[in-house]
Amino acid sequence: MSQNISRIEGLTKSQERYIKRNESLADATKISKRADIVIHIIMILLAFACIFPLLLVLAVSLTDEKVISSMGYRLIPSKLSLDAYSYVLKDASDILRAYGVTLFITVVGSLSSLLVIALYAYPLSRRDFKHRRLFTFLVFFTMLFNGGLVPWYMVYVNVLHIKNTIFAMILPGLFTPLYVLVMRTFFSQAVHPGLIEAAKIDGASEFRIFWQIVLPLSKPALATIGLFNVLFYWNDWYSPLLFITDEKLFNLQYLMYRVDRSITYLVSQSNSLGNVSQLLSNIPSQTARMAMAIIAIGPIIFAYQYFQKYFIAGLTIGGIKG
Amino acid sequence: MEKVKKTKKRKNKLYYKNNAALYVMMLPGVIALLANNYLPMGGILLAFKDYNYTKGFWGSKWVGMENFKYLFNSDQAMIITRNTLLYNLVFITVSVTIALGLAIALGEIRNQKIAKIYQSIFFLPYFLSWVVVSYLVFSLLSVDMGMINNVLKSFGMAPINWYTEPKFWPWILVTVNTWKWTGYDSIIYLAAIIGIDKTYYEAAAVDGATRWQQIKHITIPSIMPVITILTLLKVGRIFYGDFGLFWNIPKNMGILYNVTNVIDTYVYRALTQSGDIGMAAASGLYQAVVGLVLILTANKIVKMIDPEQALM
Numbered sequence: 001m002s003q004n005i006s007r008i009e010g011l012t013k014s015q016e017r018y019i020k021r022n023e024s025l026a027d028a029t030k031i032s033k034r035a036d037i038v039i040h041i042i043m044i045l046l047a048f049a050c051i052f053p054l055l056l057v058l059a060v061s062l063t064d065e066k067v068i069s070s071m072g073y074r075l076i077p078s079k080l081s082l083d084a085y086s087y088v089l090k091d092a093s094d095i096l097r098a099y100g101v102t103l104f105i106t107v108v109g110s111l112s113s114l115l116v117i118a119l120y121a122y123p124l125s126r127r128d129f130k131h132r133r134l135f136t137f138l139v140f141f142t143m144l145f146n147g148g149l150v151p152w153y154m155v156y157v158n159v160l161h162i163k164n165t166i167f168a169m170i171l172p173g174l175f176t177p178l179y180v181l182v183m184r185t186f187f188s189q190a191v192h193p194g195l196i197e198a199a200k201i202d203g204a205s206e207f208r209i210f211w212q213i214v215l216p217l218s219k220p221a222l223a224t225i226g227l228f229n230v231l232f233y234w235n236d237w238y239s240p241l242l243f244i245t246d247e248k249l250f251n252l253q254y255l256m257y258r259v260d261r262s263i264t265y266l267v268s269q270s271n272s273l274g275n276v277s278q279l280l281s282n283i284p285s286q287t288a289r290m291a292m293a294i295i296a297i298g299p300i301i302f303a304y305q306y307f308q309k310y311f312i313a314g315l316t317i318g319g320i321k322g
Numbered sequence: 323m324e325k326v327k328k329t330k331k332r333k334n335k336l337y338y339k340n341n342a343a344l345y346v347m348m349l350p351g352v353i354a355l356l357a358n359n360y361l362p363m364g365g366i367l368l369a370f371k372d373y374n375y376t377k378g379f380w381g382s383k384w385v386g387m388e389n390f391k392y393l394f395n396s397d398q399a400m401i402i403t404r405n406t407l408l409y410n411l412v413f414i415t416v417s418v419t420i421a422l423g424l425a426i427a428l429g430e431i432r433n434q435k436i437a438k439i440y441q442s443i444f445f446l447p448y449f450l451s452w453v454v455v456s457y458l459v460f461s462l463l464s465v466d467m468g469m470i471n472n473v474l475k476s477f478g479m480a481p482i483n484w485y486t487e488p489k490f491w492p493w494i495l496v497t498v499n500t501w502k503w504t505g506y507d508s509i510i511y512l513a514a515i516i517g518i519d520k521t522y523y524e525a526a527a528v529d530g531a532t533r534w535q536q537i538k539h540i541t542i543p544s545i546m547p548v549i550t551i552l553t554l555l556k557v558g559r560i561f562y563g564d565f566g567l568f569w570n571i572p573k574n575m576g577i578l579y580n581v582t583n584v585i586d587t588y589v590y591r592a593l594t595q596s597g598d599i600g601m602a603a604a605s606g607l608y609q610a611v612v613g614l615v616l617i618l619t620a621n622k623i624v625k626m627i628d629p630e631q632a633l634m
Contacts, residue, residue, distance in 0.1 A: 028527035031430045042427070050444055054446075056458070056469055072471070073467050116354060135348060142355065144618070145363070147359075148603065148609065149593060149602070150365070151363070152362040153593060155361045158379070175358060180351070206344060207343060231449060235454075256453050260573070264573050264575075305442070
């Protein structure tokens, strides 16, 4: 390295010395090579522990069903087979249907949630909006206190009457208080009040200002919160657990939950129910169940590589104070 | 006087005329808030009633504190409170030790491109639903097929019936929770570490501090505010169990209730299985009130340490 420096022409002696010192400084603010290697070894082990269960499930989904019954779950399939996937994607109409429900809820839920949140957050970001403290507090208070599961359940079932409807799976994620506050903070930083003033003087309506000035300036925040919404709706099994009994409305996560629970139930009742294997034959096979899990995970893993930076931006976004 | 009042009135009228659109914009959000939060808050009254499906909300009898008396006289209240608190305490400890250590180690790696890859892998479990995680855990713990029992058998040991042995479950739940959240927590710590001014380290290096000393005397003190705030926010939520974890991973096995039942799973079971609405509502209210007190206290402490970071 020092040879390189002296090769650069036109450096005075003191400049050279300065660069050299900085290099040794940069080295003194790093860990030793040996420690670096130790950390790498630990990290590789931890990374393996992180993805090991996923690899196992993937391996099972690709293994021949008969091998599974005789040898159990193994990381390296002794006999490969794609039967599970062709069953799940072709023959299992309930799984495909659940996939459709999940897709529908994710798309419609995420977009409408984004719109409702942005529409509410925008006035809160406006300094000239008289009631912004009141409406901010209304959102903030729900983060401190809630009525609990039972009253919430009763409102959905007995007041709104949305049990066994698609709304029962969209409404729970429609208005997440934290996202409203994050969005408001972003609007007030990214959109200069003068811009809104100018648009108003030009005769633009509030909705037009919101749609054509505020939203385009807020793409990073919309992307971040949109992705958190997508993650919520895609992974939601809790709302169907509470509100859905109609099989036609099961989403993928909840279908997986049901399949799993019925197997646990059958196995635990095996003494009293007699021929369990016959009952089990109506349920997707071991490999098909694991294939279902992989299909449920797939899009998320695929998407998250591309959107990781937005997620991290969302996690570390600060200043949500009212 | 009359005139002043009149102009004020006129000003007000003008304000609402000019800003009506803003109120219209908020309408969908207000409706969602009502449905999800404020109507249910009124439903808290259920905790003081002997709810009867045929009589409905208004027709059911008032019973005062009966539901609470019944709840706290049973040994259940004690067990679920203990489980919720202890598990959360362990989860918090894990976060400020393992996740923090991981973040520091990630920040130290010389090749930060590779560090990013590790970080992505550790972050992965955060994106999986608890149902999927329960499948993953089952592939390891299944009695006849599971990977762990396979390994035990190949060493000539007897397979273990994991789902019916309470003594293993505190370990299993802590491991699974650590697996799912450590990457997430470490990203927050790492973001704070990356933000530290590099000149501090250079100054320390000039004075001859080793890298270990730099970590101890610069890195950790610099991110102390983040550690404190993250921890206190978690302390504020210590009365809330993670329903997804405690419901999905032990698969609702009755024999495990003693070590897997938290307030949230208890309320859910009371609502859906025993149908004791008043009791379930009472337990929920107990959780919400203690939770509120804890959050306010935690916030007060944050405020004393660093007013900038307080929630309110």
